[in-house]
Amino acid sequence: MRYFSVAYRPLEWPLPDYMEAVSTRPAGAGVTDLSPAYPQLAGRDGVIGEYATLFAVRRLLEEARERGESSGSGMVGVSHYRRFAVTRPTGTRSYLYGAVTPADFTRLPRDLFVPGGSTVVFPTPVPVAPTVLGQYARHHHPRDLLHFMAIAIDLGVVSDARVTEWLAGQVMVPAASIGVYPEEWWVRTMTDLERVVDAFESTVAIPREGYQSRMVAFCLERLNGLLLSGLVETCPQDGYLAHPALLVSPDGVYHPSGESQPGTPAQDRPLAAAGGRR
Amino acid sequence: MSYYVVTHRPLEWPLPSFMQPVSTVPAGEGVLDLSAEYPDIPGRSEYATLFALRRHLQRTWGRTDPPAGEEWIGVAHYRRFAVTRPTGTPDDIYGVVSPEEFGRLPEDTFLPPEGSLLLPSVAQVGTLLGQYGRVHVMRDLLHFMAIAIDLGVIEERAAASLLSQGLLVAAPSIGVYPTAWYLDVLEKLERVTEAFESTVAVPREGYQRRVVGFCCERLNSMLTTSLLPEWSGGVLANPALIVSGEGVYAPNSDGVPAATAA
Numbered sequence: 001m002r003y004f005s006v007a008y009r010p011l012e013w014p015l016p017d018y019m020e021a022v023s024t025r026p027a028g029a030g031v032t033d034l035s036p037a038y039p040q041l042a043g044r045d046g047v048i049g050e051y052a053t054l055f056a057v058r059r060l061l062e063e064a065r066e067r068g069e070s071s072g073s074g075m076v077g078v079s080h081y082r083r084f085a086v087t088r089p090t091g092t093r094s095y096l097y098g099a100v101t102p103a104d105f106t107r108l109p110r111d112l113f114v115p116g117g118s119t120v121v122f123p124t125p126v127p128v129a130p131t132v133l134g135q136y137a138r139h140h141h142p143r144d145l146l147h148f149m150a151i152a153i154d155l156g157v158v159s160d161a162r163v164t165e166w167l168a169g170q171v172m173v174p175a176a177s178i179g180v181y182p183e184e185w186w187v188r189t190m191t192d193l194e195r196v197v198d199a200f201e202s203t204v205a206i207p208r209e210g211y212q213s214r215m216v217a218f219c220l221e222r223l224n225g226l227l228l229s230g231l232v233e234t235c236p237q238d239g240y241l242a243h244p245a246l247l248v249s250p251d252g253v254y255h256p257s258g259e260s261q262p263g264t265p266a267q268d269r270p271l272a273a274a275g276g277r278r
Numbered sequence: 279m280s281y282y283v284v285t286h287r288p289l290e291w292p293l294p295s296f297m298q299p300v301s302t303v304p305a306g307e308g309v310l311d312l313s314a315e316y317p318d319i320p321g322r323s324e325y326a327t328l329f330a331l332r333r334h335l336q337r338t339w340g341r342t343d344p345p346a347g348e349e350w351i352g353v354a355h356y357r358r359f360a361v362t363r364p365t366g367t368p369d370d371i372y373g374v375v376s377p378e379e380f381g382r383l384p385e386d387t388f389l390p391p392e393g394s395l396l397l398p399s400v401a402q403v404g405t406l407l408g409q410y411g412r413v414h415v416m417r418d419l420l421h422f423m424a425i426a427i428d429l430g431v432i433e434e435r436a437a438a439s440l441l442s443q444g445l446l447v448a449a450p451s452i453g454v455y456p457t458a459w460y461l462d463v464l465e466k467l468e469r470v471t472e473a474f475e476s477t478v479a480v481p482r483e484g485y486q487r488r489v490v491g492f493c494c495e496r497l498n499s500m501l502t503t504s505l506l507p508e509w510s511g512g513v514l515a516n517p518a519l520i521v522s523g524e525g526v527y528a529p530n531s532d533g534v535p536a537a538t539a540a
Contacts (some may be wrong), residue, residue: 130405130439130442130443131405131407131441131442133407133438133441133442134438134439134441134442136438137434137435137438137439138435141434142427142434142435142437142438143424143427143428143434143437146420146421146423146424146427147420147421147424149417149420150417150420150421150424150478153416153417153420154417154478160411160415160416160417161411161416163411163416163417163420164407164408164410164411164412164416165408165411167407168404168405168407168408168411168442204424204428
């Protein structure tokens, strides 16, 4: 199984050797910059966040498949810089995460990140209020999400009924891009998400400044969570593991970042309305 | 003030003399037919006629703002009327009367005291998003609301909040309102409708063919519920009156649950 770790700057701690650090911008030694191979994704992380690199990884996996290279277990793992989905609760609870120091991180065993067989691993869903749409509106521009979800339906990526249930519902998956998934599902999902992004950007997207410049990443997080919920429904009850995501933090606690700290990943924005989970 | 009754066919019962029936399809004697100037557009439901009425009034006045004596406007929709007190036999979200009973109702059933708003009761429906998605096509409302935000018709956080709440004025086009406010709402709804129809609208069959009417109803409801907190005058809101030959509310021919068929 291949396990990719999306980076956007040089890593401050060593990754286990079974994780491949990847980016779509130069990010220092040890990080494979995929942008020369997929120039259409270079520099797009400013708007679509970690998905720029994930869309590149999707191409990488498809090309490997075309060359007849086996993916082994048929699963693929993804982490995002300092965030990791884990097979059991780990670290000190801090906001939505379990936090560990870099020193602790290096001592964690492989099976904390790589489950056996076809088990799916993803971050624990969290409650939001008053609805997913309402929660989105507290932090971002809801017109973006309305357009984005409407386009996703129009492209057949998701059904009308599922979007209704999700946007009017009170649960979301923070950092929905990380985890361990069936490769076939993951490749199809990344393909679908990219189709929605392309349609959104070519029709109704409005460039935004500062923190909100990553508006597409924010929309993607919501749609990715919705698509993930569809996968989970098809899993047997013992076929998935969901725990608070692991966060590597130099002082072992989560520090929110926001508009005053450009260049931080989309999910670093606190989920202030996440049902008192802070 | 003037009071208009939007109709799409000849009326089966006489209206009080202060009510003027109006249509955008030929609808028989006594009905002001605006179809020559403003043809009916399928899918817009009663809003086709209301958009035509707004244009007709402003053209007749020769100005955008209502002249003296026309500061208030009353609107009913075929067999639905906003009423100043609970009237008729309760049935679903309506009060129902027979045509004979309707003919005997006093004028002040339809005309509120001066300075008071009159509208149908505000219902609680869970969330507007969820309620719409249960009975219509969600992508239509998502596109429609996103366009409304883009056109500045509604502020985006207010829209998200109202869509997440459950306050719904069923049949928000009927009632008695300040004319300037009501025509402004119609102008806004028409702008959104035209942008929607010219970009992302998908023709639909059967009951769902009235997609634009359904979306207009939700946005109209949201704009109406936004008016209420800032309204300093009186407000009268009762279950809308339905005129029914059988004396009971009969869901429309599409078999859609009554409470959702505005």
